[in-house]
Amino acid sequence: xxxxxxxxxxxxxxxxxxxxxxxxxxxxxxxxxxxxxxxxxxxxxxxxxxxxxxxxxxxxxxxxxxxxxxxxxxxxxxxxxxxxxxxxxxxxxxxxxxxxxxxx
Amino acid sequence: xxxxxxxxxxxxxxxxxxxxxxxxxxxxxxxxxxxxxxxxxxxxxxxxxxxxxxxxxxxxxxxxxxxxxxxxxxxxxxxxxxxxxxxxxxxxxxxxxxxxxxxxxxxxxxxxxxxxxxxxxxxxxxxxxxxxxxxxxxxxxxxxxxxxxxxxxxxxxxxxxxxxxxxxxxxxxxxxxxxxxxxxxxxxxxxxxxxxxxxxxxxxxxxxxxxxxxxxxxxxxxxxxxxxx
Numbered sequence: 001x002x003x004x005x006x007x008x009x010x011x012x013x014x015x016x017x018x019x020x021x022x023x024x025x026x027x028x029x030x031x032x033x034x035x036x037x038x039x040x041x042x043x044x045x046x047x048x049x050x051x052x053x054x055x056x057x058x059x060x061x062x063x064x065x066x067x068x069x070x071x072x073x074x075x076x077x078x079x080x081x082x083x084x085x086x087x088x089x090x091x092x093x094x095x096x097x098x099x100x101x102x103x104x
Numbered sequence: 105x106x107x108x109x110x111x112x113x114x115x116x117x118x119x120x121x122x123x124x125x126x127x128x129x130x131x132x133x134x135x136x137x138x139x140x141x142x143x144x145x146x147x148x149x150x151x152x153x154x155x156x157x158x159x160x161x162x163x164x165x166x167x168x169x170x171x172x173x174x175x176x177x178x179x180x181x182x183x184x185x186x187x188x189x190x191x192x193x194x195x196x197x198x199x200x201x202x203x204x205x206x207x208x209x210x211x212x213x214x215x216x217x218x219x220x221x222x223x224x225x226x227x228x229x230x231x232x233x234x235x236x237x238x239x240x241x242x243x244x245x246x247x248x249x250x251x252x253x254x255x256x257x258x259x260x261x262x263x264x265x266x267x268x269x270x271x272x273x274x275x276x277x278x279x280x281x282x283x284x285x286x287x288x289x290x291x292x293x294x295x296x297x298x299x300x301x302x303x304x305x306x307x308x309x310x311x312x313x314x315x316x317x318x319x320x321x322x323x324x325x326x327x328x329x330x331x332x333x
Contacts, residue, residue, distance in 0.1 A: 003279060006272020011155055018196055021185055084181070087198035 008099050015092040022085040029078035034071060036063055045071065107199045108153050111180070112137075115157060115202065116247050118176050124222065127167045129239050129250040131205065131232075131257075132158030136280060138244045139254050148287040152280070156201050162236050163206045163228075167221040174223040177202060192216050193225045207232035230267075231309070234260045238301055255298035258285040258324075262316045263309060282321045289327055302328055 032049030035057055043063035048055055061067055112134060119125050130138065133154030140149045174184060174195075182195035182202060193216065195202040206217050208228035216225035238256035241248055252260065258281045265277035288294035302310065317325045 003272055003276045006270065006276065007154070010270070010272070014155055014201065015198075018198065021183075021196060025183070080181075084183075084198055091198055 005099070008095055012092065012095045012099065015088050015095065018088045019085065019092070022081050022088060025081045026078055026085065029074050029081065030071070031078060033075070034068065047071070108155070111197065111200050112157060113245065114180055115177070115200075116244070116249060118180060119173070120247050122171050122173070122176055123169065124171050124173060124176075125247070125249045127161070127165065127222075129160040129162070129235065129252065131160045131235055131252060132156055135251055135257055136284060138242060138249070138251055139257075139284060141244055142242055143287070146287060149284055155199070156203060159202065159204050160232060160235060161204050161206045161219050161222065161226045163209060163217070165206070165219055165221065167219070170221050172223045190214060190216070191225070192227050203227065205229050205232060207236055231260060231263050234263070234301070234305065234309070253297055253301065254284060254288055255294055256301050258288065259298070259301055259305070259313060262320065263313050266312060266316050278316065278320045282324070285324045286321060289323055295327070298327070
């Protein structure tokens with residue numbers, strides 16, 4: 001096996017492992033957006049996300065700043081992992097093109 | 105390729121700002137890029153890149169300041185990945201992985217070395233003493249950093265190639281060492297350095313080294329075998 005091909009295959013393996021890593025990270029964080037509903041003069045936090053074409057609202061609790069901040073941070077973290085996963089997939093496609101010998 | 109270079113540079117810059125670079129040594133696949141610039145961009149040294157950014161933490165680590173390197177890398181988009189098998193950690197990113205290494209001492213150990221002051225773990229590896237004992241400070245794109253003396257880098261690469269499991273990694277190590285090594289032989293001060301480092305190596309290491317060099321580079325083999333030495 002040539003050195004260049006070996007490097008590409010090694011990078012391919014690294015990226016595939018990264019996909020598993022980021023998918024696991026993503027699954028550890030909540031998905032969706034914050035939704036606030038008002039009932040009887042009180043505000044309540046919900047997590048809204050799509051499930052089988054339906055929008056589901058999961059109750060989180062009373063709208064207190066700490067709770068909202070913590071949830072925002074988790075949603076932001078998930079988005080960051082999702083962006084990294086996309087980047088890894090793009091890099092992987094590029095490596096696969098090189099391994100097949102196609103020019104970009 | 106640009107992305108990796110940018111990220112590599114961003115890591116160096118952040119470590120420089122945090123004043124970490126004085127305590128650590130850049131080793132591994134990114135060194136040829138630094139050497140290439142140091143020697144005035146000769147064509148003989150290829151500006152290859154690798155997805156691994158290896159950093160040597162001297163053993164014992166003489167670090168006088170507490171710096172959270174883990175946090176610095178996290179801010180640059182790296183995530184800490186810990187192996188459940190042995191506890192070794194690396195910092196992963198879509199474009200680059202950062203790993204900390206340190207010379208293995210005594211019988212060795214199966215768990216990582218904790219570098220408390222830097223908030224990271226380092227993996228112990230044999231032969232890194234050769235590098236730790238021969239470090240030079242270099243200016244790379246206006247960043248002062250520690251790298252192995254090029255001659256030490258070459259001899260170390262040859263030796264560790266013999267411990268590689270993957271054939272292409274072995275071939276890559278040998279090719280890198282051959283390229284830089286033969287370039288160094290054209291410079292008297294570098295020949296002198298290579299000679300000094302070779303003579304200071306334990307006999308066992310010399311034997312291991314020569315077994316590999318014999319098949320890799322006639323020039324380097326002849327030089328290390330010459331009466332000059």
